[in-house]
Amino acid sequence: MVRIGLAGIGFMGMIHFLATQKVPGAKITAICSRDKRKLAGDWRGIKGNFGPPGQVMDLSGIHAYDDYQTLLDDPTIDLIDLCTPTDQHAPMAIAALKAGKHVLVEKAIALNSKEADQMLAAAKKAGKLLMVGHVLPFFSEFAFAHKLIEKGEHGRLVAAHFTRVISKPEWSEAVGDAAKTGGPAVDLHVHDTHFVSLIAGVPGKVFSTGHTVGDSVEYLTTSYLYGDNGPTITCSSGAIAMAGRSFLHGFEIYLEDATLAFSSAGIPLTLFPRKGKPKLISLKGQNDPINAFQAEITSAVTAIKAGEVKGPLDAQLARDALVLCLKEIESVLSAKPVIVSKNG
Numbered sequence: 001m002v003r004i005g006l007a008g009i010g011f012m013g014m015i016h017f018l019a020t021q022k023v024p025g026a027k028i029t030a031i032c033s034r035d036k037r038k039l040a041g042d043w044r045g046i047k048g049n050f051g052p053p054g055q056v057m058d059l060s061g062i063h064a065y066d067d068y069q070t071l072l073d074d075p076t077i078d079l080i081d082l083c084t085p086t087d088q089h090a091p092m093a094i095a096a097l098k099a100g101k102h103v104l105v106e107k108a109i110a111l112n113s114k115e116a117d118q119m120l121a122a123a124k125k126a127g128k129l130l131m132v133g134h135v136l137p138f139f140s141e142f143a144f145a146h147k148l149i150e151k152g153e154h155g156r157l158v159a160a161h162f163t164r165v166i167s168k169p170e171w172s173e174a175v176g177d178a179a180k181t182g183g184p185a186v187d188l189h190v191h192d193t194h195f196v197s198l199i200a201g202v203p204g205k206v207f208s209t210g211h212t213v214g215d216s217v218e219y220l221t222t223s224y225l226y227g228d229n230g231p232t233i234t235c236s237s238g239a240i241a242m243a244g245r246s247f248l249h250g251f252e253i254y255l256e257d258a259t260l261a262f263s264s265a266g267i268p269l270t271l272f273p274r275k276g277k278p279k280l281i282s283l284k285g286q287n288d289p290i291n292a293f294q295a296e297i298t299s300a301v302t303a304i305k306a307g308e309v310k311g312p313l314d315a316q317l318a319r320d321a322l323v324l325c326l327k328e329i330e331s332v333l334s335a336k337p338v339i340v341s342k343n344g
Contacts, residue, residue: 002026002301005077005101007068007092009033011048012106013083018051019293020081026301028081030063032071039064049169049247050289068092072099079104079304081297086181090115097126104131104300108190109318111182113326116319123315131300131309132318134194138295140286141262141269142195145253148260149199154273155256157200159232162192163263164249165219167241183216184239185332186325192235193328194321196224198312200231202320202341210332211240222328225337 004020006013006028013031020028033039039059046054065071072080072095080096082089082105090110093103103123109132110116123130136142149157166188181187196203203224210220219238226233241248250263259272269281296313303309324340331338 002078002304003029003076004079004081005030005032005071005074006081006083007032007071008083008085009035009038009043009046010083011046014043014046014054015048015051015290015293016081016083016297017057019290020297022290022294023297023301025305026297028062030065030071030074030077031059032065032068034066036066039066049166068095072096072101077101079300082106086187087111087179090119093119093130094122097122097128097130100126100128102129102131102304104133104297104313107132107134107194107318108182108186108322108325109315110322111186113319113323116315116322120315120319129303129307129309130315131303131313132315133296133300134191134312134318134321135292135296136191136195137198137312138292138299139289140283140292141281142251143295144269144281144283145251145260145262146195146199148258148271149253149255154258157231157253158256159254160196160199160251161233162196162235162237162249162251164188164192164235164237165241166239166248167243167246168239169246182325183218184237185210185217185220185329186322188239189220189235189237189328190321190325192237193324194312194318196233196235197317197320197324200224200226200233202324203230203233204341205337205339206324206328206331207337208328208331209335210328211238212332217329217332220328220332222331224324 041057041059043054043057079102082092086108089105093105096103203226205225206222208220208222210217219240221236224233248265253260257274262269271279327338327340
């Protein structure tokens, strides 16, 4: 049994709490919050953009700590699950690793590459796993797309376009605060850069245009430049839509012998082969977002039991995704292409 200490009881902390209840071989044995009402189980003030509303939770048998160091001192905890704001990720993750705990930290890994590198170094020194919760690859449509590209049965990836646009959420002011989250170009868009890196690797350059408000990039469109033999990939992402259109994400993925399309705006996951009729892809659990978090946490538990991290939870991949976002912001502000890797 992997025993989990959950730090941070906001919307994402609640989703992790609910998802973990469905994970075999794992149990939340402790929570940590500075809010005494939440420690007592009153989570009715929590709001989010999916899942159930906050409610009174049964915390029977769960230790409730109001001090993070006390949580780390609990010898029964194997994994610290960090669902705190991004600006707190690096110091809290490093402290947990030094305390001999494995760590699952919500995206983005950190606010900058220096912090991310310090987290990676701390994990290596401690001999513990550092995992980053980029949940997008665990959503059924994106998991299917990843496997389809990986198998190569429809040929190589030729091109793709991704979309992720939201309205500014009333339940979270922090998404627009670049000092706390990096702003939408990090907090929201890192989902896309992570998935792009997962399916195609890190590009040599990026070229982005966008809309800024103060020091925050609110919306951008990026071309990921892989060179002559690489795929042509673009993405549009940001927090710029009106409240009546609160969330939109999807993709068009072009393989040599097929096209895969999906949009939350009404295009169900559909495979268009070179020959034959379009095929509607129906996947188990695709209508419940919490299932994706269940799959993510299950993957973290599996990694702990195996002693290594593979695939979407890899911290280096998360670090690369963060760097991509930061390079895109640089490109928006400079109005020029920006080198990302030595291949650029």
